Amino acid sequence: MDTLIKNATIVTMNEEKxxxxxxxxLIKDGRFIEVEAGEPQAPLLEGVDVIDANGKWLMPGLVNTHGHTGMSLLRGINDDLPLNQWLEDKIWPIEKKLTPEAVQAARRLAMVEMIESGTTSFLDMYHLQMPEFAEEVAQVGLRATLMRSVIGLCSREEQDEKLAESIQLAEQFRGSGNGRIQTMLAPHAPYTCPPDYIERIVDAARERSLPVHMHLAETRKEINDYLTEHGMHPLELLEERDLLSGTEWLFAHGVHMHEQHFELLEKHNAAISHNPKSNLKLGAGIAPVASMLKHDLTVALGTDSVASNNALDLFEEMRFAVLLQRGINEQANMVETYEGLEMATISGAKALRYHDVGSIKVGNQADFILISAEQAHLHPKTDVLSHLVFAAKGSDVTDSFVQGKALMRNRNILTLDKEKILAEANQQLLLLQK
Ligand SMILES: [Zn+2]
Structure with a gap:
């Protein structure tokens, strides 16, 4: 049945802002067929499911462009180490012990958290049980871009096996779940994938018109080590080997980059997933987002995993992204309020190469959330955009829809059993720690 949502304040994020x-x-077959100001005429209300938003704010669902949901049981496992030590001493040893049940519990926990905080689309980069996850996400109803990431610190045979698995996943699930599942290829990072391996992955992506996702320039150590070993910044090496052209890149982090790197990104239409909280928590630095935006780059937001965040709340990410640039540039409009909202919505959709998601407009997929303005921190209710960027929290989201289908109504998640999932997450962590 078609759905009509009335009496809402609509933050469209369309070209006219x-x-x-x-x-x-009005939503039909998962898409907006009318987006209008005022009250709907009586005939429109006939034969449709009418939802009275009672003055709630309706906006595009938030887009998380970088994460690893399979790591969600590692939230709080270690809070005070830099990236390399954190990975080598804490994360990788526990990941070796992860059972399929633990990974599944972690992912379900992440999906509950994302739905509850207004995320409707997310990118997931991981190496374990990706086909199973693709099937589950399709069932749950979220929109996702999935990839089996690869680490190339192994034999050529193992590298090829991993790449074959990535391609298999990408081809099998691309466009599944009624188009809600998309796929990419994903070398983990320049420091875990030798250049020849990245080249083979990029070739495979070009042949299949798949985008490529990779961590890049996350820490100063990564850049210094790369300079010692290769004599240049990893992005420059990608350019020297002609690996930036002919495919659509999305880089996570981009903390340690300069003017010449933004020019390269611009030249190749590459996008950046900015993960401010994760970068701060691991002491990695602050990405030069204001400079990226001056170059008209697509800058979107990501949470990274909850092992380095420790939440999947994109409202926090949006706020950090805006405030950090103002602080480091000592300028109050450096990254404007509206640009913060763009990063969390329409730019996220662009970064994931979605063409009909990220704004509320006729013809677009009906991915949206409703936000209750009843809490004191959103009063007076006048300046909606300001409140969304500087005051709102994920927990203000009351309803979530993807392709016109409700995933949460009045804070009740409809497609996952939250209570059971929370219990299972705790139980699985206890088993891991045995
Ligand atoms: Zn990451």
């Missing part, structure tokens, strides 16, 4: 103080949307 329209905000409809009171408006309605």
């Amino acid at each position: 329209e905000l409809l103080r009171t408006g309605y949307v």
